[in-house]
Amino acid sequence: MTLVQEHKQFALGIDIGGTNTKYGLVNQRGEVLLKGKIKTKGYPDVKDFIEVLYQTISPEVEKMSKESNFVGIGVGAPNGNYYNGTIEDATNLEWKGVIPFTDYMSEKFGVPCRITNDANAAALGEMMYGAARGMKDFIMITLGTGVGSGIVCNGSLVYGSDGFAGELGHTIVKPNGRKHWNTGSEGSLEAYASATGITITAKKLRAEFPDSMLNDYPEDEINAKTVHDCCLKGDPIAIEVFRYTGQKLGEALANFVMFSSPEAILLFGGVIKAGDFIMEPTKLHMERNLLPIFRGKVKLIFSELDEADAAILGASAMVWV
Amino acid sequence: MTLVQEHKQFALGIDIGGTNTKYGLVNQRGEVLLKGKIKTKGYPDVKDFIEVLYQTISPEVEKMSKESNFVGIGVGAPNGNYYNGTIEDATNLEWKGVIPFTDYMSEKFGVPCRITNDANAAALGEMMYGAARGMKDFIMITLGTGVGSGIVCNGSLVYGSDGFAGELGHTIVKPNGRKHWNTGSEGSLEAYASATGITITAKKLRAEFPDSMLNDYPEDEINAKTVHDCCLKGDPIAIEVFRYTGQKLGEALANFVMFSSPEAILLFGGVIKAGDFIMEPTKLHMERNLLPIFRGKVKLIFSELDEADAAILGASAMVWV
Structure with a gap:
């Protein structure tokens, strides 16, 4: 029994978001043994951020190391570059330019570190432990403040x-559609299908339709959640927001x-x-625009993993694969 | 020397098009040792087509087999399915339904046979012997009667x-753009960037601009070639055809x-x-629509292989890889 325990391993999975950074200690079976978070903001120097991360996590790593081997770190971060181990010009992080993130992490923690972007990490998580288990070809679309993807x-x-x-x-x-608030491009998917895009659509439509329940909210409370609430109450304009999206x-x-x-x-x-309010029109318009040979073949499904866990699990999975 | 010759190998590469089928005997260095073609049309039963192919090619294969080993066949064909070895519902071929093409070929020729679609075969040819040598990530776009791709x-x-x-x-x-003559979809790339699409654009524009040199041709002579001829003579409407494309x-x-x-x-x-008449606007609009992190990075280049050889070479390459 002692021998088996000596072969146990665990990894650290980290999900860096614009506001918070979540982390988890994960074993090879994809069990999150412990998790927590720190603020991402407030550290203009990335080394200060890594120091706080180390101070927070290393006591837990030490405890766990008594019965299991700490083998590596996987990180999901905006503009995380798998090839170079860098975070490059991420617009929603404070660290500008090209940050050699995995080098700093390996140096501090003393184990190998890999990085990729957050959507790729979530896709890995789904492939190893979620709805994409056993699949060799799938696309993950993350619909949050922005729209990301892992292929x-x-x-x-x-x-x-x-x-x-x-x-x-x-x-x-x-083409020539809605201007994106950050990139300046016109008519990108993110301009429509992100939570930010949905808010824009909702504000436009409620201005056109004064009877809509969406007008019962102050301007700053219009978002994907309140639109969904109005859908549940049967408001046709709120339903149209998700149909258009x-x-x-x-x-x-x-x-x-x-x-x-x-x-x-x-x-x-x-x-x-938003469930079927977004799923049904999405499926309809996907099928309608496909060549006949692709119709009725592609499963369109919601993620199975807890949102907070997916990126941590996926990031940690990079340590094993 | 005899020993070395005994280890020589050659493959048969076949490119099935709607009108003609081209074939070549190719060695491992990508040298086309012999080539020819037969008509694709006129054989409602695919087995009759394969019989003619066999009668045409097998004498050459026999001759060459005296000093080299015939190791296999690679085929590029519309809707050729690599996984199943089939040609499936190809709209521009006479054989309807799902044709177990590689089974028939192997049986007849007595060697293994692989198949993929024509654009994939051309992409393989470029990767092994052409402009994409050494590249691990590229996209091949074939701009002919239709628009195909190999990724x-x-x-x-x-x-x-x-x-x-x-x-x-x-x-x-x-979205909601030009209706495709076959698929019925609206606004597909093929509806604009194929030779067929270019002809449609040219006919529209020459009707709008009576002074265009494009009006010097009878209706049935308007095509990508005559538009190019007018470009070379400086006709601004012909130039606009390729700019729009x-x-x-x-x-x-x-x-x-x-x-x-x-x-x-x-x-x-x-x-x-059409050279720069199509290349320059393509590059401009590609760059303009890219996220900044991708700008100025992607090489946009013309194929290096002779068009007739690319698919034959690529098809034969499937025998070696």
Whole structure:
């Protein structure tokens, strides 16, 4: 029994978001043994951030190391580059330029560290422990404040020539369409299908339709959640907000299917709480825009993992694979 | 010397098009030792087609077998399915339904046979012997009567879950745009950037601009070649035909880059004879629609292989890889 215990291993999975950084100690079976979070903001120097991360986590790592081996760290972060181990020009983080993040982490923690972007980490999590178990070809779309994606072809994440493949939120679904608040591009998927995009659509529609329940809220309370609440009460304008969003998303998904012909597309993130209000129009418009040979083949499903766990699990999975 | 010759090998590469089928005997260095063609049309039963192919090629195979080993056959064909060895519901071939093509071929020729679609075969040819040598991530776009594509990620062709990945010609570049003559979809890349699409654009524009040189030709002589001829003579409307085509193509390419972040995009097929008239606007609109992190990175280049050889070489390459 002692011998078996000596072979036990655990990894540290980290999910760096614009506001919070979540972490978890995970074993090879994908069990999150312990988790916690720290603020991401407030550390203009990334080394200070890593110091706080180390001070917070290392006591737990030490405790666990008594009966299990600490083998490595996996990180999901905006613009995390798998090839270089860097975080590069992430607009929603304070660290500017190209940060050699995995080098700093390995130095501090004394174990190997790998990084990828947050959506890729979530896709890995779904592939190893979630709804995409056993799938060799699938696409994960994360519908949160922004729209991210992780693409798996032939059993591997698609990193592309530079490590930045899978920016599907920035593909154009409507040429000359809605201007994106950050990138300035016109008609990107993110401009419509992110929580931010849904809020914009809702504000436009409630201004056009004074009878809509959406007008019962102050301006700053209009968001994907309040729109969903109005849908549940039967407000046709709120329902139209998600129908329109689903149309744009479905049209985009059809194009993605004709690229990589995935077995499934997984939807993930806060926006999917809208359930069928977004799923049904998305499915309709995806199918409508597909070539006949692809119709009725692609599973469109919601993520199975707890949102907070998916990226931690996926990040830690990079240590094993 | 005799020993070395005994280890020599050759393969048969076949490129099945709607009208003609081209074939070549190819050695491992990618040298086409002999080539020829037969008609594709006129054989409602695929077995009759294979019989004619066999009668035509087997004498040459026998001759060459005296000093080299015949090791296999690779086929590029519309809707050729790599996984199943089938040709499935190819609209521009006479054989309807699902044809177990590689089984028939292996039985007749007595060697293993592999199949994929024609654009994938051309992409393999470029990767092994052409402009994509040494590249692990690239996209090949074939601009002929239709628009096809072959996608290579991480050194391998992307076949997807069902073998039909890479139908980029059917992605929608302009929602509710030009209706496709076959599929009925609205605003697909093929509807604009194929030779057929270019002809439609040219006919529309020459009707709007009576002074255009394009009006010097009878209706049935308007095609990508005559438009190019008018460009060379400085006709601004003919130039606009390719500019508009390049805009639609460039917008589509930007979306593809944000999917798989290729090192290069290779353009291939009859339409590229228009040279800079199509290349410049394509590049401009691709760059304009890219996220900043992708700008100036992706090589946009013309194929290096002779068009007739690319698919034969690529098809034969499936025998070695």
